[in-house]
């Protein structure tokens with residue numbers, strides 16, 4: 132694969148609605164895109180790092196620096212045979228998985244186009260449609276949250292995940308369960324609880340939730356395994372899982388019974404597939420998490436979700452839930468049955484809206500291979 136140039140871009144995209152988690156609100160996304168030109172084609176990747184180092188230590192700015200000074204120069208200098216080789220090209224750089232994923236995924240996007248196959252097929256996907264859930268942010272009142280859920284259920288979404296934190300949990304769960312006793316329901320604490328909360332969390336079994344996502348520390352396996360022993364409800368790990376080894380450790384220690392795979396968090400499609408396979412071989416179900424992505428990251432999440440062990444509804448939902456105008460065409464749509472059709476055309480299966488991307492760009496940088504003068 133001959134790569135001619137790599138462009139980094141930062142776009143500003145206001146969210147339709149401010150999204151609030153246990154670590155705070157996000158009103159506007161700073162979207163970092165990686166555009167790779169080569170073989171007469173363009174591959175795109177999106178970095179899911181946040182505006183602040185709250186979900187993980189990476190940020191848009193740390194990822195930009197890592198991409199521009201370390202990852203992109205390595206890639207343009209490499210003799211790349213296959214997207215699966217990216218991680219070995221980047222291995223000297225420790226961590227910075229969201230930055231690595233953005234560039235690796237752009238290479239996969241390019242390779243799928245080169246080969247004329249759907250990105251989903253290149254990744255090993257088998258599903259023609261994927262099942263979708265929604266992540267419901269923390270709201271000013273329970274009443275407003277119920278209204279939100281009502282709207283999403285009417286749209287067809289198959290699973291509702293409630294963002295929670297101490298003080299925003301049992302009253303909310305009770306209200307939701309009273310209204311909808313049978314829906315697939317989960318919650319996500321983004322690490323907001325501690326040992327002292329274990330007794331309280333152990334009592335959440337009464338809500339019959341599908342899972343409780345990352346209740347404890349973001350780097351923990353051991354205390355989650357202690358908590359899992361006291362719960363009927365499966366724990367799902369998100370923040371704690373950075374690679375296949377972490378997945379194996381968590382499964383071995385019974386720290387969780389379900390894994391949320393986010394391609395950015397694990398460093399790219401290759402490692403996401405490795406986590407998927409490790410979980411599948413051990414009978415652990417996975418689902419695809421979301422990071423308030425624009426259409427490019429969203430299209431990549433759809434392709435990843437087509438792998439066979441993505442058997443639970445993911446946090447991959449319609450473009451319009453996040454942005455008035457998405458940067459891909461057509462926008463991602465969810466059917467009344469709560470499903471997204473996996474594109475069967477070459478590449479990511481969604482066109483990029485170049486004019487809109489240009490208009491939203493606030494920063495751009497080009498990285499090329501050094502031209503040797505003979």
Ligand code: OSB
Nearest residue numbers: 186266321420421422423424446
């Ligand atoms: O933990 O899943 C999370 C958004 C930002 C950071 C962390 C998380 C989330 C979400 C958003 O839940 C899900 C989505 O993109 O719809």
Ligand code: MG
Nearest residue numbers: 319344345369
């Ligand atoms: Mg989560």
